[in-house]
Structure formats: structure tokens, C-alpha cells
Amino acid sequence: MKRAFIAFLLTVMSVVTVSAQTTEISDVVLQNSVQEDGTQLQLNGAGVRSKYFLSLYVGSLYLPGKSSDANKILYSSDMKMIQLDIISSLITAEKMEETVRAGFKNSLGGDTSSLQSEIDSFIAVFGEEIEVGDIFKFVTSGQELKAYKNGKLLTTVTGAEFQRALFGIWLGNKPADKKLKNLMLGAKS
Known part of the structure; x- marks a missing residue:
């Protein structure tokens, strides 16, 4: 009986530990913390x-x-990832x-x-067919942006202006989805 109780407690503790390290949204499990190019990044939203x-x-x-200031994020040279x-x-x-x-x-x-050649170079990231479960990562240090699909580096684009323009798609004044922008900035759904 005592062994069964200890086994039960260990199971509960491991589930709590795993859930504290991840966030689930629409059946997608996101890590609350990731390591990118030697920098520890936290899930902001x-x-x-x-x-x-x-x-x-x-x-x-x-x-x-953590930050809820879109402009500060866009103009920061700190490592960040979408x-x-x-x-x-x-x-x-297409x-x-x-x-x-x-x-x-x-x-x-x-x-x-002003960024047409960089945009054209970046768009090649979407050259292959896209399937459910694919993961795109856009990682920048403020000067250089690396684009990955399913962990494979597809392109690198330099320039702070390009990086701001790309992140501005989601965080700018005219974002792709205002609700998503607010959630990425840490608002609660």
C-alpha cells in the first residue's frame, strides 16, 4: 500500500513538472523556455x-x-524568436x-x-509544400535573421530593418491578426 501511494505521488509530481514546463494551445505543446544560439528564451505569449x-x-x-511593448521588442537587438x-x-x-x-x-x-531583395530571399522559406505539424522558426539577434522549417535552416537574412519588418507582420501597427498580436505580447485569452 505504501509503495502504491509513493508511486502515485511520483506520477502526479512528474505530470505537474512537465505541465509547468510547457503550454498547450490548440493541441500544440509549446516549451515555456527554449535555448537558441546559446541564449535562453522564455515564452512571452x-x-x-x-x-x-x-x-x-x-x-x-x-x-x-517578458515584455508587452511591441515597439521595444521590434527595435531591440536582443535575441528573439517567432x-x-x-x-x-x-x-x-502559395x-x-x-x-x-x-x-x-x-x-x-x-x-x-527598400527590402524587396531581402523579402524575395526570405519567401523561399515557403517554397516547399506545407503540411499540418510543420514548424517554422524565425530567430534573430537584431542584425541577422535565421529561418528554419522543422529544425532545418533554410535561409539567413541580414539587416535590422528586415528583422523589424518580419516581426512587424505579427507585432506591428497593422498586424496579421490583432488578437494574436495581443496574445503574443502576453495578454490572457
């Missing part, structure tokens, strides 16, 4: 990107320390490219000409 009542992906923002976990089969490479190009246009106030 996350939510579901929806359009026309359809859930498309879980977007999450990781920072060295992660997109694809949860809908409606997302295709739709993602179209959406991200529109996001850059919104992020840059309608004029993408």
Missing part, C-alpha cells in the same frame, strides 16, 4: 491565428525576458507566400521596395 473562423497556426513569441506551428491543411506554400508578402506590405506601410 502565444495564440491561434484565425481567419474567417478557421484556425490556421499557433504563433508564439519567445524573448529573453514560431509558427501549422494546424490547418488549408495552409499551402497561400503562405501570398500572406507573408501582404504582411510585409502592411508592416512597411505599403512600400516594400
Whole structure:
């Protein structure tokens, strides 16, 4: 009886420990803390990107320390990461490219000409078909942005202005989804 009780307690403690290290949103399990290029990043906030009542992906923002100030995050040279976990089969490479190009246009106030070559280089990240379960990570140190798909480095783009424009798609004045922006900035759903 005593062994059964101890086994039960150990099981409960391990479940509590695991759940304290992760956050689950729309069946996507996010780590509350990740290591990127030697820097410890904390989950700042996350939510579901929806359009026309359809859930498309879980977007999450990781920072060295919590912040709800979008401008401070955009202009900071600290390491940061946006992660997109694809949860809908409606997302295709073509739709993602179209959406991200529109996001850059919104992020840059309608004029993408100053970053067009960087944008074109970055868009190659969405060149292969996209499937449910794919994970995109955009990691930046403020000067250099690395884009990954399912852990594989696909491209590196330099320049602080490009990094701000990319993160501005989700955190800028005209974000892809205002509710998602607020959730990524730490608001409670």
C-alpha cells in the first residue's frame, strides 16, 4: 500500500513538472523556455491565428525576458524568436507566400521596395509544400535573421530593418491578426 501511494505521488509530481514546463494551445505543446544560439528564451505569449473562423497556426513569441511593448521588442537587438506551428491543411506554400508578402506590405506601410531583395530571399522559406505539424522558426539577434522549417535552416537574412519588418507582420501597427498580436505580447485569452 505504501509503495502504491509513493508511486502515485511520483506520477502526479512528474505530470505537474512537465505541465509547468510547457503550454498547450490548440493541441500544440509549446516549451515555456527554449535555448537558441546559446541564449535562453522564455515564452512571452502565444495564440491561434484565425481567419474567417478557421484556425490556421499557433504563433508564439519567445524573448529573453517578458515584455508587452511591441515597439521595444521590434527595435531591440536582443535575441528573439517567432514560431509558427501549422494546424490547418488549408495552409499551402502559395497561400503562405501570398500572406507573408501582404504582411510585409502592411508592416512597411505599403512600400516594400527598400527590402524587396531581402523579402524575395526570405519567401523561399515557403517554397516547399506545407503540411499540418510543420514548424517554422524565425530567430534573430537584431542584425541577422535565421529561418528554419522543422529544425532545418533554410535561409539567413541580414539587416535590422528586415528583422523589424518580419516581426512587424505579427507585432506591428497593422498586424496579421490583432488578437494574436495581443496574445503574443502576453495578454490572457
